[in-house]
Amino acid sequence: MRFSKQRELIQDIVQRTNSHPTANWIFNKAKKEISNISLGTVYRNLSQLNKDGVINIFYDDNIARYDWNTVAHDHLKCNKCGKIIDIKLHNRELKKEVLKQYKFEAENIEITISGICENHMNFKEK
Amino acid sequence: MRFSKQRELIQDIVQRTNSHPTANWIFNKAKKEISNISLGTVYRNLSQLNKDGVINIFYDDNIARYDWNTVAHDHLKCNKCGKIIDIKLHNRELKKEVLKQYKFEAENIEITISGICENHMNFKEK
């Protein structure tokens, strides 16, 4: 794989946000630097970067989101504001349980918890 | 909501399979009974049935799958054969943990575990 300023820019954009952006968001950001960059280039490089383990992809409902955090982790999604929060749950026990009970060898565990985030709770004891 | 033979058929199709079918699969099945049924009718009724709590929707990567099982549950997905297996993990602790650590009120927990199913393991002690 050889250098391209487009790929470098795309990688930078993903790595400089915590917002789990979509391809389109990244595309719009990128256009500010390279005005004629193509959406196809964005998609191609995002999947390339993912294959190389530089960035992570996950799906929120039915659209792809990209994440600089390549360590396996989980997500909290607020039903009020749509915000997605990264968390790390310890799922060693889950793997064991699944292997024992279902004879299933877990490779990847993805936990998405939807609910209400701190800022949008009906403040009780807060 | 009033009766329609299309909706009744669609409900039957979803409730008579364990295969977590896609809208298109359901559409093709339905055509065998009602040859001129429309794909739009399938989608409209599937989301209607879901709103009414009769069936469940979840997303596998980026396509919708439908499930007669409306009780919250989790999925094992085999990377070899693509089969999706229903399981029920006890996630009461997860909810508690998330509330304590992240002040996040969990409403729905979706765990998708991908890996290798029993039939496609490299048989060791099996």
Next chain:
DNA sequence: ATTTAAATAGTAATGATTACTATTATTAAC
């Protein structure tokens, strides 16, 4: 039987993503 509006079939539109192709630009060899 008549009326009313919900549901449908058929088709067009949308939005995300992928594929295609002529052109551009990186890099290796001279």
Next chain:
DNA sequence: GTTAATAATAGTAATCATTACTATTTAAAT
């Protein structure tokens, strides 16, 4: 530095899942 080979790009068209639209059909209330 120039040239050659070919990877990557821009721009556009195509695809796939899903939703929207509209004239027609049909359930069901009167």
